[in-house]
Each structure stands twice: as structure tokens, then as C-alpha cells.
Amino acid sequence: MLALFKSLPDDGSYNVGDKLIGESAAEFIDDITDERVVSYYDVDELLEDIDLINESKALLIAAFGIRSSIWRPKLADAIVDGSIGVPVVPLASAWSDFPGDYEQLTSENYPQYDRSVVQFYQYVAKHAPAVSSRDYYTQKALEGLDISSRMVGDCAWYDLESLGEKMCKPEKIDKLVVTDPHQSQYFDQAESLMSELGGMFPDAEKLFCTHGDPSQSPKRQELASNANKYGFEKKDVSGDVSNISFYSDCDLHVGYRVHGHVGFLRKRRPSVLLCEDGRGLGFTETLGGCGFPAFTRRVPEASSTPKKILQTFPEGTIHQLQRKYLGGDRVSHPTTPARDDVVDQVTDFIHQELTTGWHRYEMIPAVIDETYEREMKPFIREISNI
Known part of the structure; x- marks a missing residue:
């Protein structure tokens, strides 16, 4: 048996993209293995079912979040304190940062994460049989945390009925x-x-x-x-x-x-x-x-003292403040x-x-299909054979 945390957002937005990630993961895990899969969207529901989780071979966490603050603190506590007694596997880990470009990934200051955050990610990686990432930027972000991972694609890439199909090329847009x-x-x-x-x-x-x-x-x-x-x-x-x-x-x-x-x-x-x-x-x-x-x-000429102050903040910090003090709506970033x-x-x-x-x-279907066959399938089989 395998356990899967599908990870809907905890902000009440009912983001259909996150739902697509979880549903896709459950579908292809069932296709790749003969294991029974128990799935959860809610952290509290998962923790209430901890005895069943601990009977599984592993807990896979779809789109395991890599960011400057610990993702799903309740779940993180259960991992670190040993309440979850089976291997925890980041499945198609997802780096989320702003601006999130190559310049940030390769800057001398990256990553600007608290030591406790870095230690948590390294703890998970150390105790996991394997770690996977969903794209090359996430893979590089994990490298910056001294964590190696396999790029298996995003869980939602894989629609089983469409694998092997060519790209549709509309002659006009209706x-x-x-x-x-x-x-x-x-x-x-x-x-x-x-x-x-x-x-x-x-x-x-x-x-x-x-x-x-x-x-x-x-x-x-x-x-x-x-x-x-x-x-x-x-x-x-x-x-x-x-x-x-x-x-x-x-x-x-x-x-x-x-x-x-x-x-x-x-x-x-x-x-x-x-x-x-x-x-x-x-x-x-x-x-x-x-x-x-x-x-x-870009770094524009500051037209006011507040902008000058904002430009001195480490990347990522400004958005944490904007989320906290502006009700979740982000104002235009000064840089x-x-x-x-x-x-x-x-x-x-x-x-x-x-x-x-x-x-x-033309090549996008081949990238998706080959990543599924060469990376995602072997990764899931490896976890199911623990």
C-alpha cells in the first residue's frame, strides 16, 4: 500500500490546478503499480489516519513545496517528530519563488531561506529513498540546498489517454x-x-x-x-x-x-x-x-522613500510582507x-x-511521453518496491 497526499492549497481558493495535480498523481500511480493507494487532500484528515499511513510502504507528497517558509507546518512537524513512521517521498517537488528566474537561482545570495527551513528540507531528503522535482528550475533550486533530485515532470503533465498522441494544430481559433x-x-x-x-x-x-x-x-x-x-x-x-x-x-x-x-x-x-x-x-x-x-x-530610480526601502529587501521577503499586510493582493513590485x-x-x-x-x-508531446516512460514510471516503481 502507498499513501498519497494530494495537497490542495490551504488558502481556501479551491485552485483547480492543485486538484489536477492530485488527481493525475493518483491516476498514474494506480496505472504504474498494483499497490493500493490511499489518498488525502486535507492535512488534518491525513494525521487522523496516521495508523493507516504507517502501514503503507511510503507517503508520497505530490508537488512537495520548496519555498522560503515551511510548507504545511503540521505535516512537517509530524515528519520530524516521527509520528509519520514511513518514508516520506517528495513527488515532483515544486519550487515557488519570485521572481523565480535564472538570475535568482544562480545569484550568490541564493537561497535566502532560514536555517530551520533548509534543515527541514535536508532532513526530508536524507530520510527519503528518493527525491523528485517537476522541472529543471526546481531541480536547480534543490541543488542550491545540497539536495539531489530526479526530474520526473509535473504530475499534471500526464493524461493517460493522451500519451502517445501528437499535438493538435488548429488552422483557426474557434x-x-x-x-x-x-x-x-x-x-x-x-x-x-x-x-x-x-x-x-x-x-x-x-x-x-x-x-x-x-x-x-x-x-x-x-x-x-x-x-x-x-x-x-x-x-x-x-x-x-x-x-x-x-x-x-x-x-x-x-x-x-x-x-x-x-x-x-x-x-x-x-x-x-x-x-x-x-x-x-x-x-x-x-x-x-x-x-x-x-x-x-529592473531596478528603477526610486521616486519615493518607501521604494528605496523596498529595494533593499532580500528577494522573496517583499512578497511575504505584501501577503501579510495587503490582504493577499500584491502591489506592483518595485524592481x-x-x-x-x-x-x-x-x-x-x-x-x-x-x-x-x-x-x-511539435516536440512537446515527445518530452512529456519520454519523461513519463524514462523518469516518472521508474521513480514510482522504485518507491513501490521498498
Whole structure:
């Protein structure tokens, strides 16, 4: 028996992307092994079932979070104090940092994590039979913590029915999906994107999809309502994975949600990702160049004392403060604001791909299929043979 923590976000957003990760992991583990799999989304539910967990061969944690603060503290405590008495296996670990670019990963100051955080990750790695990462940026981030890992791809890459299929190459766009940004500093940029795409595809059915519950943020609700001005119908797809099953009937995704992007690519549908942080940049680096940074890295002349102060903060710290004191909505970052030219770059890219038959997408199915066969399958089999 194997135990699986599917790890929904604990912020109440009902992010459908996280649900897709967990459901996909459960599906391919069942496909790869003959082991019974017991699954959990909630930490408290998992800890209440600790006796059953400790009868399993291992506890796999899908999208194990690598970040500057310990992810799921209750679960971390149970790992360190020995309450969980079986091997804990990070499955497709996920590095999440801002700006999350290569410059940050290779800077002399990386990682700027508290010693206790680093020690926890190293403790997990030391006691795990193996550690895996979901993209090359996460793999490099773990290297910065002196942890080696195997790059097995993201759990949500793998739609078993689509493995072996070629990329769909639409000759025209009849149905278009745009997904919402996580961070509010990109909301104006998202409206510009919808405006341009609305003009490019006036006759297409156009949907603006929110992957998390929009009612949690008045600014996000306003953004979703504004979509109508550009010919888009707003659609809340948070919660169950069935809410995005229609993605397989669409021609193109353009937007900010990493698992909106993956939700299309796993079904062999083209997608263009605007990368908000290390998650999107890591996927673009790993799968291929169909994503663009939504931010620009620069240090502008400070126009006020607060900006000068903010520019002295270590990377990552500013967003912790913004989350704490600004109710979860991020103001424009003083050194990495939203790009002014990315919408033009994205629309040029789409024009080129429609003209050339989406040739820059041809190798993506092979990357997904080969990573599943050569990396994910052997990794899961290794854990099941403990």
C-alpha cells in the first residue's frame, strides 16, 4: 500500500490546478503499480489516519513545496517528530519563488531561506529513498540546498489517454481560453491581453477562466467582470477537475495559470503561458519555449522613500510582507514590475504559430511521453518496491 497526499492549497481558493495535480498523481500511480493507494487532500484528515499511513510502504507528497517558509507546518512537524513512521517521498517537488528566474537561482545570495527551513528540507531528503522535482528550475533550486533530485515532470503533465498522441494544430481559433493571473500586479496586463486577443479573434468563442475562487478577492471579481468588455465570457472553474474538462474541446489557451497551460498541453492543445514567477519559468525551460516572462527585471530610480526601502529587501521577503499586510493582493513590485511589451510579444508569437502550423509545439508531446516512460514510471516503481 502507498499513501498519497494530494495537497490542495490551504488558502481556501479551491485552485483547480492543485486538484489536477492530485488527481493525475493518483491516476498514474494506480496505472504504474498494483499497490493500493490511499489518498488525502486535507492535512488534518491525513494525521487522523496516521495508523493507516504507517502501514503503507511510503507517503508520497505530490508537488512537495520548496519555498522560503515551511510548507504545511503540521505535516512537517509530524515528519520530524516521527509520528509519520514511513518514508516520506517528495513527488515532483515544486519550487515557488519570485521572481523565480535564472538570475535568482544562480545569484550568490541564493537561497535566502532560514536555517530551520533548509534543515527541514535536508532532513526530508536524507530520510527519503528518493527525491523528485517537476522541472529543471526546481531541480536547480534543490541543488542550491545540497539536495539531489530526479526530474520526473509535473504530475499534471500526464493524461493517460493522451500519451502517445501528437499535438493538435488548429488552422483557426474557434474557441479560446484566457486564464487569470495569481498576482494583482498583472491585472492591467491581463486586460490588455484580452483586448488584443478579442481583436485578433472577433468571431471565436472566448472564455476568461478563473482557476481559484474569484469571490475571495474584489479585485479579481472586477477583473472577471471586465472580461465582457473584450468579448469574453467569465467562467469560474475553481474546485473540481471536471470544471476544466472542456479544455480538450478548445483550440488555444493564453494566460497566467500554470495548470491552465498544462491542462491544454497534456491534452495536446497549444497554449501560451505568461510566466509570473519560477513556476511558469521552470515549466517553459523544461517543456519548451511557449511561455514568456510577464515581468521585467529592473531596478528603477526610486521616486519615493518607501521604494528605496523596498529595494533593499532580500528577494522573496517583499512578497511575504505584501501577503501579510495587503490582504493577499500584491502591489506592483518595485524592481520586477509587469512588462509593458509582453502582450505584443505573445500576439506576434500566436500569429507566427498559426502561419507555420504550430511547429514550435511539435516536440512537446515527445518530452512529456519520454519523461513519463524514462523518469516518472521508474521513480514510482522504485518507491513501490521498498
